[in-house]
Amino acid sequence: MRDRFGRPLTGLRVSVTNECNLNCFYCHREGCQNGKREMSADEIAKIAEVAAEFGVRRVKLTGGEPILRHDIADVVAKIARTPIEEVSMSTNGTLLADVAHDLADAGLSRVNISLDTLDPETYASITGKNLLDDVLSGLEAALDAGLKPVKLNMVVLAGLNDEEIERMISYSSGRGVILQLIELMKMPTGGQNFYHHYLDLGDVERLLSGRARAIQTRHSMHARKRYILPEGEVEVVRPMHNSEFCMHCTRLRLTHDGYLKPCLMQNDNLVDVLSCLREGSADGVRKAFKEAILRRAPHFKVLPQHVTPLPSS
Numbered sequence: 001m002r003d004r005f006g007r008p009l010t011g012l013r014v015s016v017t018n019e020c021n022l023n024c025f026y027c028h029r030e031g032c033q034n035g036k037r038e039m040s041a042d043e044i045a046k047i048a049e050v051a052a053e054f055g056v057r058r059v060k061l062t063g064g065e066p067i068l069r070h071d072i073a074d075v076v077a078k079i080a081r082t083p084i085e086e087v088s089m090s091t092n093g094t095l096l097a098d099v100a101h102d103l104a105d106a107g108l109s110r111v112n113i114s115l116d117t118l119d120p121e122t123y124a125s126i127t128g129k130n131l132l133d134d135v136l137s138g139l140e141a142a143l144d145a146g147l148k149p150v151k152l153n154m155v156v157l158a159g160l161n162d163e164e165i166e167r168m169i170s171y172s173s174g175r176g177v178i179l180q181l182i183e184l185m186k187m188p189t190g191g192q193n194f195y196h197h198y199l200d201l202g203d204v205e206r207l208l209s210g211r212a213r214a215i216q217t218r219h220s221m222h223a224r225k226r227y228i229l230p231e232g233e234v235e236v237v238r239p240m241h242n243s244e245f246c247m248h249c250t251r252l253r254l255t256h257d258g259y260l261k262p263c264l265m266q267n268d269n270l271v272d273v274l275s276c277l278r279e280g281s282a283d284g285v286r287k288a289f290k291e292a293i294l295r296r297a298p299h300f301k302v303l304p305q306h307v308t309p310l311p312s313s
Helices: 041-053 071-079 100-106 119-128 134-144 160-175 192-197 202-211 242-248 272-276 284-297
Strands: 011-015 059-064 086-091 108-114 150-156 178-183 216-218 226-228 233-237 250-254 258-260
Touching: 011 041, 041 071, 041 250, 041 272, 041 284, 071 086, 071 100, 100 134, 108 134, 108 272, 119 134, 134 150, 150 160, 160 178, 202 216, 202 226, 202 233, 233 284, 250 284, 272 284
Parallel strands: 011 059, 011 250, 059 086, 086 108, 108 150, 150 178, 178 233
Antiparallel strands: 216 226, 226 233, 250 258
16 A cells, blocks of 8 residues: 555554663654553554555564563564564664574564664763673674674764764674664754754765765665675665655554554654554554555655754854
8 A cells, every 4th residue: 555655655663662771862762752551462463464454564673672571572473473574673782682582583584783883981971871782792692593684773973973984884894784874863852962963974975885886775765875885785874854765765653552653753643553453443453554654744855954063062
């Protein structure tokens, strides 16, 4: 099923909890608010099963930090038994070492691990905790468990980690994983941190383009670019003021409290699907999906003016 802009729906991002053990200052928590409800593993799987009827083939589990759920392996296993073709996860990696093999056995295919820096002090300044070693252990466990591909998500922050890009490319290539350089997003409730730390990744892409042996455009993933370097692979995610990014969006979001969310950047067009499910209305669940798809619209329809950072104090 396609939305009003001709975009197919192929992916569902499921926030399984809004809780997190870190406090990254840039975190948008998937645009979720603090709802009181939380879906059970069975409920998540039933919603995923209906999503498959509308063309969803991939489910990514997010949060908060999804591994904080004691039943996260059960969540993975139940979704893996539906017609969904791939179950993946985005995690901060701090708790991954102890559960990577269980998740792989349950049916998890791949994992994205947040790693903005290899410097312990910088890591603590971004996340609020000194858990870098735990993340690196989680990465090794994911590789050992056979999760593939493993991607490292690096949000590039001006004045904090932008000088580490080459080091991160070297590290990720050495571990045989893909590095994703992510442009900082300004959420509707964003504050001063965005203007102090936003960095347009255009110059970074030009440098990568000059070094790449090949460049691939992933149209199913917001038309992002993948640069095949002599030493490894780097993807660049540039959502800010990017109409192409939004026009190639193929995902829908499911909040931890059971609302279908058509766009990360909006909270005024959510559709309650969990209530329909708990009322036993399979038809209501399908109608909720149809309504959410109808409400999908590209957020950045026109390219606004370039972001102007605040002057340094």
